[in-house]
Amino acid sequence: MNINRLLAMAGKEIIQIKRDARSIGIVIAMPLVMMLAFGYGVSFDTKHIPLYVYDMEGSRQSQDFLKRFQSSIYFRVVKSVTTYRELVQALDDGKCQMGIVVPADFSSRLSSGETVAIQALIDGTDSNSANLGMGYSQAIIQAYSQQVTTQWQQRQGHANVLPPISVDSRTWFNESLESMATIVPGVVALVMAVVGTFLTSLTIAREWERGTMEQLISTPVTPMEIMFGKLTPYMVVGLFDTCVCAAMGVWWFGVPFRGHVWVFFLSSILFLTVVLSMGYFFSVVAKTQLAASQISLIATFLPAFLLSGFIYPIDQMPAVIQVITHAVPARYYMAILRDVFLKGTPILLMWRDFAGLALFALLLAVVASRAFKKRLE
Amino acid sequence: MTGVPYTIEVHELTKSFSGVVAVDHLSFSISKGEIFGLVGPDGAGKTTVMRMLAGVMAPDSGGAVVAGCDVVASPESAKQRLSYMPQRFGLYEDLTVDENIGFYAKIFGVKAAARDERAARLLAAAGMSEFRSRLAGKLSGGMKQKLGLVCALIHTPEVLLLDEPTNGVDPVSRRDFWCILYSLLNEGVTILVTTAYLDEAERCHRIALMHEGRMLFCDTPARLKANLPGAVLSIVTSQPREISERLAGQSGVSSVMIVGDGLHLMVGDAATLIPQLKEIIAAAGLSYESIEQVAPTVEDLFVEAVTGTMRGMEQ
Numbered sequence: 001m002n003i004n005r006l007l008a009m010a011g012k013e014i015i016q017i018k019r020d021a022r023s024i025g026i027v028i029a030m031p032l033v034m035m036l037a038f039g040y041g042v043s044f045d046t047k048h049i050p051l052y053v054y055d056m057e058g059s060r061q062s063q064d065f066l067k068r069f070q071s072s073i074y075f076r077v078v079k080s081v082t083t084y085r086e087l088v089q090a091l092d093d094g095k096c097q098m099g100i101v102v103p104a105d106f107s108s109r110l111s112s113g114e115t116v117a118i119q120a121l122i123d124g125t126d127s128n129s130a131n132l133g134m135g136y137s138q139a140i141i142q143a144y145s146q147q148v149t150t151q152w153q154q155r156q157g158h159a160n161v162l163p164p165i166s167v168d169s170r171t172w173f174n175e176s177l178e179s180m181a182t183i184v185p186g187v188v189a190l191v192m193a194v195v196g197t198f199l200t201s202l203t204i205a206r207e208w209e210r211g212t213m214e215q216l217i218s219t220p221v222t223p224m225e226i227m228f229g230k231l232t233p234y235m236v237v238g239l240f241d242t243c244v245c246a247a248m249g250v251w252w253f254g255v256p257f258r259g260h261v262w263v264f265f266l267s268s269i270l271f272l273t274v275v276l277s278m279g280y281f282f283s284v285v286a287k288t289q290l291a292a293s294q295i296s297l298i299a300t301f302l303p304a305f306l307l308s309g310f311i312y313p314i315d316q317m318p319a320v321i322q323v324i325t326h327a328v329p330a331r332y333y334m335a336i337l338r339d340v341f342l343k344g345t346p347i348l349l350m351w352r353d354f355a356g357l358a359l360f361a362l363l364l365a366v367v368a369s370r371a372f373k374k375r376l377e
Numbered sequence: 378m379t380g381v382p383y384t385i386e387v388h389e390l391t392k393s394f395s396g397v398v399a400v401d402h403l404s405f406s407i408s409k410g411e412i413f414g415l416v417g418p419d420g421a422g423k424t425t426v427m428r429m430l431a432g433v434m435a436p437d438s439g440g441a442v443v444a445g446c447d448v449v450a451s452p453e454s455a456k457q458r459l460s461y462m463p464q465r466f467g468l469y470e471d472l473t474v475d476e477n478i479g480f481y482a483k484i485f486g487v488k489a490a491a492r493d494e495r496a497a498r499l500l501a502a503a504g505m506s507e508f509r510s511r512l513a514g515k516l517s518g519g520m521k522q523k524l525g526l527v528c529a530l531i532h533t534p535e536v537l538l539l540d541e542p543t544n545g546v547d548p549v550s551r552r553d554f555w556c557i558l559y560s561l562l563n564e565g566v567t568i569l570v571t572t573a574y575l576d577e578a579e580r581c582h583r584i585a586l587m588h589e590g591r592m593l594f595c596d597t598p599a600r601l602k603a604n605l606p607g608a609v610l611s612i613v614t615s616q617p618r619e620i621s622e623r624l625a626g627q628s629g630v631s632s633v634m635i636v637g638d639g640l641h642l643m644v645g646d647a648a649t650l651i652p653q654l655k656e657i658i659a660a661a662g663l664s665y666e667s668i669e670q671v672a673p674t675v676e677d678l679f680v681e682a683v684t685g686t687m688r689g690m691e692q
Contacts, residue, residue: 008483011626019471215467218431219484337435366652376434 001224009221009229014202024201030195031241035248038187039180039337042311046132048076052096054087055080061107068144069100074136089148097135110148113178152190171292173342181256184249185337188308191245193330194297195303196238196275197282201296204228204283204372217374228370231276238272239265249341259340263347267340270357271333277364282370304330329364332356384409384536384567389439391426399425401590402439407569407583410562414581414613414678415571416692421572424464431461432567444535444567450599457485459536460529464544466521468528470514476506477513477528485532486488492531499527503582519550527556537561540572555580575676584675586682593682604679607631608647609673610654611637614665623661625653625660632684636675639665643681 009251017023051069057060069075078096081087087099101119103109109116146163166340207213216226246264249255257264270353279296304310306332307321314322325331332353339345347354392400400422406411415423429436429627431442432452440450446455452585468477475496477663482492482612500506503523513524533612537558543551557576558568571583578584578598586597595602617640621633623640629650632643644650647670658665 002486004486005484008480012469012476015476016469016471073382149528210470211463211465212467212469214428214433214463214465216459217433218459218463219454220453221484222453272447342478374433376428 001222001228005221006226006232007343008228009225011234013230013233015358017237023202026195026198026240027237028244030198031191032248034191034194035245036296038190038247039184041185042187046129047073049074049098049129049133049136050078050096051075052087052090052099053077053080054082054099055100056104057102059107061110062102065102065106065144066100069137074133076106077149090121091121094123097126098137099127106317109202113152114136130250163206169218179329181342182338183310184253184255185341186308186334187233188249189308189334189337190301190304190310190329192238192242192271192333193275194269195241196272197279197296197300198293199234200231200279201274201292202283203234204280205289205292206283206332207221207286208287209289217303217376220305224369224376225279227280227372231280234276235269235272239268239278242268242272245287255341257341258344260344260347264340265351266347267333267336267354267357270354270361271329273361274329274357274364277361277368280367281364281371283344284368300330303328304334307331308334310334326356328355329360332360355361379688382390382409383407383442384411384444385413385569387426387439387443388441388646390426390429391438391442392422392434392436395511400429400436403587403592404439405585405588405592407567410565411583412558412570412581415569415587415670416573416578416584416675417571417587419573420589421587421603421675423587426587427463427538427569427571431459431538432456433461433509444630458534459538460524460532460534462525462529462540462542463537464540468513468521468525471512473510473512474500474524475509475515477524478531479608480530481528484565487532490639494535495531496527497672499530499557502560503527503553512609517547517550519546522546523550523554523557526554530561532562535566536598536692537566537568537570539568543572543574543575551577551636569583569591575674575679576673586679588683592599598675601675601678605673605678607643607645608670609677610642610644610647611639611669612642612654612665613662613666613667613673616665619661619663619681620665622658627654627657630675631651632680634680636676641671641677641680643677662689 017027025086052141053066055066066077066080070077073100075210081090084101087101090096091099099119099121101121103116103118107114116139120134122130122133204213207216246257250257278300279292281293282295282299283289286295306312306329307325310330314325314331317325335348335353336357339350383406385405387403387405390400390403390625391398403422403426405413417423417425425434430443431447432443432448432455436449439449443455444458446458448455449485454610468667470479475550482496487495489580497506500509503520503526505520505523505527508520513521516524525540526539529539543554547648551574561568570577572578581593581598583597584601586593610621614625615636621635621640624630624640625633629645630642631645634641642654651668651670654668
């Protein structure tokens with residue numbers, strides 16, 4: 001490999017990137033837009049579930065009970081209705097996701113020590129938030145009945161009886177259990193998988209389409225020089241984009257960054273080697289820019305989205321799928337980034353993910369460099 | 378290599394594309410310092426020959442040696458010594474004239490001092506000195522081709538392969554182009570050029586006529602014309618189409634070709650045929666300005682050769 005020829009290729013590529021308004025748009029706008037879209041669009045937290053209440057009794061005690069829902073951040077009491085029909089109608093129209101019905105004998109049954117049944121109607125269309133809504137409402141009702149029990153016992157002259165077991169939990173790494181903290185490192189990996197592959201997917205195909213390849217392959221330049229000459233500028237561009245994404249994660253979405261910067265860069269360089277080589281390979285095989293960019297979008301986005309642990313935890317997947325996820329390079333990068341952002345794990349403890357990433361980097365670089373032939377068909 | 382100082386030697390070169398033979402057992406040799414023209418209609422296989430000699434396409438069989446390197450076995454070593462200008466503009470349109478030159482100079486390992494001196498001289502010869510910072514895509518067709526030539530010459534190649542370099546180029550740029558080519562002969566560069574312009578073919582030392590992947594003949598333009606059987610008649614007329622319909626197939630007339638101001642006829646014996654032809658034209662009520670014997674052009678040679686081959690195939 002001749003370093004001067006490699007530099008000539010890289011220099012030429014840099015000039016072309018600078019002069020192409022479209023590629024500058026991709027470099028700057030794509031990571032920003034994708035970070036915002038995924039950062040806000042993909043949220044697993046369910047808060048402010050719209051709620052209708054139907055208080056059939058309207059007593060002080062029933063109002064006191066319903067206040068528990070009003071003061072919870074998980075619910076937003078939209079309206080208090082006076083007929084059952086209205087409540088059902090609201091659920092049908094999607095004006096609320098949940099309805100709570102307090103029976104007319106609420107306070108009288110409570111004071112006589114009987115059990116009261118509260119009706120909760122839930123729109124199950126979105127099963128995830130339905131489950132969460134059910135859980136949150138049960139927690140509120142349980143706390144309230146605990147209080148009623150205690151008050152009743154006190155009135156009966158009993159000593160203050162505490163529940164036999166209580167949980168005292170503390171969450172590590174993501175203290176407030178915000179899904180944003182889990183999502184953002186994943187989004188960085190997802191964005192870089194798509195942007196990185198897309199960047200290089202055009203390079204070779206563009207030369208074929210514009211007719212510059214025939215001239216280029218008639219010179220002594222080697223396939224390796226072409227490949228590294230083209231990938232080096234995009235590595236710099238890719239690292240810039242990774243930094244943009246990480247900076248947005250930290251300063252815009254407020255996700256902590258607890259690990260070492262060099263671990264972040266090392267894993268990013270390895271991952272970029274994977275995706276840039278992949279894009280280059282697609283460009284060589286497809287020979288047209290349109291086909292190459294479409295293949296690269298499909299081939300990177302779906303696996304990185306579905307099979308990397310981004311939305312579904314890998315250890316919850318069926319065993320067969322779990323095996324398949326090992327073939328998705330984004331999986332390793334995502335795991336490393338989550339550790340780097342949230343935990344600050346020493347690199348030695350992440351050796352498996354680094355090894356997986358390095359293996360794919362090597363494999364794809366070799367495949368990409370072999371694919372290109374200095375010959376016309 | 379034998380003692381013969383051929384710079385390009387082609388032996389039984391063959392290439393077909395999905396069953397269609399593009400180049401059919403082609404053999405020829407070009408001496409050092411020669412301008413050799415490859416002439417033929419579209420689809421004759423000229424571009425395929427150039428690509429194989431440039432080492433960018435592998436032949437099915439046969440061999441070729443360019444500047445002492447076997448382009449079939451080791452194309453990469455030949456690429457150090459040759460320059461190839463493809464038919465389609467192959468430079469970067471989003472790079473300036475200077476950036477394109479600089480890129481190819483670096484690819485061929487030309488030192489900066491040599492590059493600057495050579496670029497200045499070649500650009501001056503091409504009349505392009507004031508366009509050095511213009512984007513290649515913003516150049517005219519002729520300028521683009523001259524830039525292609527400058528880039529091809531920046532590393533002092535031993536062999537220059539030019540595939541229809543003056544196609545669609547204005548006459549002034551074509552003259553500049555050929556001036557540069559002739560100046561290269563002093564440096565001992567060997568030039569293989571394909572062209573569709575038959576007047577350009579006459580500027581070559583030797584020409585080869587290709588048709589359907591085969592070579593019809595190959596010699597100097599002068600000798601080819603001298604060996605042409607029969608004579609060429611020129612009829613100047615404003616009714617070339619009508620007259621050609623009457624004269625085609627007449628005994629003694631082997632081919633009729635419409636040219637700029639009338640017709641060119643390939644005939645056996647000019648002296649006896651001229652009076653007969655005059656009668657036929659007059660009988661048909663058509664008019665002409667003159668009928669006379671002229672010196673054959675390469676175009677005449679070419680049409681005679683191609684129609685002669687087709688006649689041969691029909692029989």
